[in-house]
Amino acid sequence: MKAEYRKGPVLLRGRNVPTSSTSGRLLGGQDEPDWLHGDPWRVMRIQSEFVEGFGALAELGPAISVFGSARSEPGAPDYEQGITAGRRLVEEGFAVITGGGPGVMEAANKGAQEAGGVSVGLGIELPFEQGVNEFVNLGINFRYFFVRKTMFVKYAQGFIVLPGGFGTMDELFESLTLVQTRTITRFPIVLVGHAYWDGLVTWLRDAVVADGKASATDLDLFHVTDDIEEAVRIVADHARGEGTGPVEPAGGAMQESM
Template identity: 80%
Template sequence: MNDYRKGPVLLRGRNVPDVSTSGRLLGEQDSPHWLHEDPWRVLRIQSEFVEGFGALAELGPAITVFGSARSQVDAHDYAQGVQIGGLLAERGYAVITGGGPGIMEAANKGAHEAGGVSVGLGIELPHEQDMNPYVNLGINFRYFFARKTMFVKYAQGFIALPGGFGTMDELFEALTLVQTGTIQKFPIALVGHSYWDGLMGWLRESMAADGKIAPTDVDLMHVTDDPIEAVAHVTQDLAVAVD
């Protein structure tokens, strides 16, 4: 039986192709269907990581701010987002958001108006969501998991304001990474007792009480109504020199 090697893969019998890899590369392409196949997607995924790492490698200390895209400009949590973005910038931190409207726009606005670095990590969605105008360093992603890696890799802490499924997804991914020791010294602040206390109570009374998490795991999050306290919590152990 003849062996056929396709890179690191060994093929025999009916698995041996009629045309070599080089032959397929140089042969006529009848259809661009290959653009939508998984091997090509891997290259696009790789390019997203390369672009993200390259763009953010020199960002410096940063805090990621999460919150709803649906918050209106005249909402209380929008004003808190602006305040938080400004406070972080004044302390020398870049502000990272998802780059969209609502709370994301608010935090970017606060950072921008305070003269700080305002980062937006956008995502391709079925309904277009433009990068908000207060972002001065923006990257658009096709893949959620590549984008979420950037949220964590280049931040030293998270602040979450009221939000929906996306905010919960990002919050619990961060919590899982901290709980498992994958990342360390990663403070998380939640702004708004009226919004978050129900969740915190359920975590204690259901999840922790049933032994699914340790009671101390709930303490990985600090809840406050005060934006100043939230910023202090996520930056308290992080000294940043401000020029």
């Protein structure tokens, strides 16, 4: 595929593709005094991204965010689970939100589109990304990670998390923190794949909780399953107010320092 880069509404190809991103430049070194004059103006661009995101998604309706690796190939087990998740969520009456990229994200968007539902892709401006995948029928490309991450949570009623890397972990732990601190409530988080996630869960229990860095009740903020149908049922039931079991922190969770 020919190198392609989206910078807000601007499409760049070939030698015009930059080697850094807007977020990278924002967080870059401040060795020169120019940032004193440039950074305040960036606030206007950041504001515009929030306005555009809110405007595009305000009437989305019930939705579930699906996360997972961008590196999963078609035919891989997690890719096929992504397709099933997207299709089943649409059948349950939900729009499907992903990061809009390849791999599991593409799979969930594909399942949603093929089921005739709303397939949302929230892309991010990165030099090595190719923009939103072809199965997205409502796409937004963001410059700033923190704006994009706000949209994932604000417009979703739950998360389904398939195996993934740092980006997937980032979204997972941010959502857990938001629930643990009661910033958001009644927000189900389901991890799919015991073989992939059980090692992390064991470490959280035997290291983090055992050392007093989190409460034992914090482990109730998410559910692990191998069954994609169960994952869809959990998030769908909780989104409708029909769920049972912990989806918000017990009283002791607020005693932990973050």
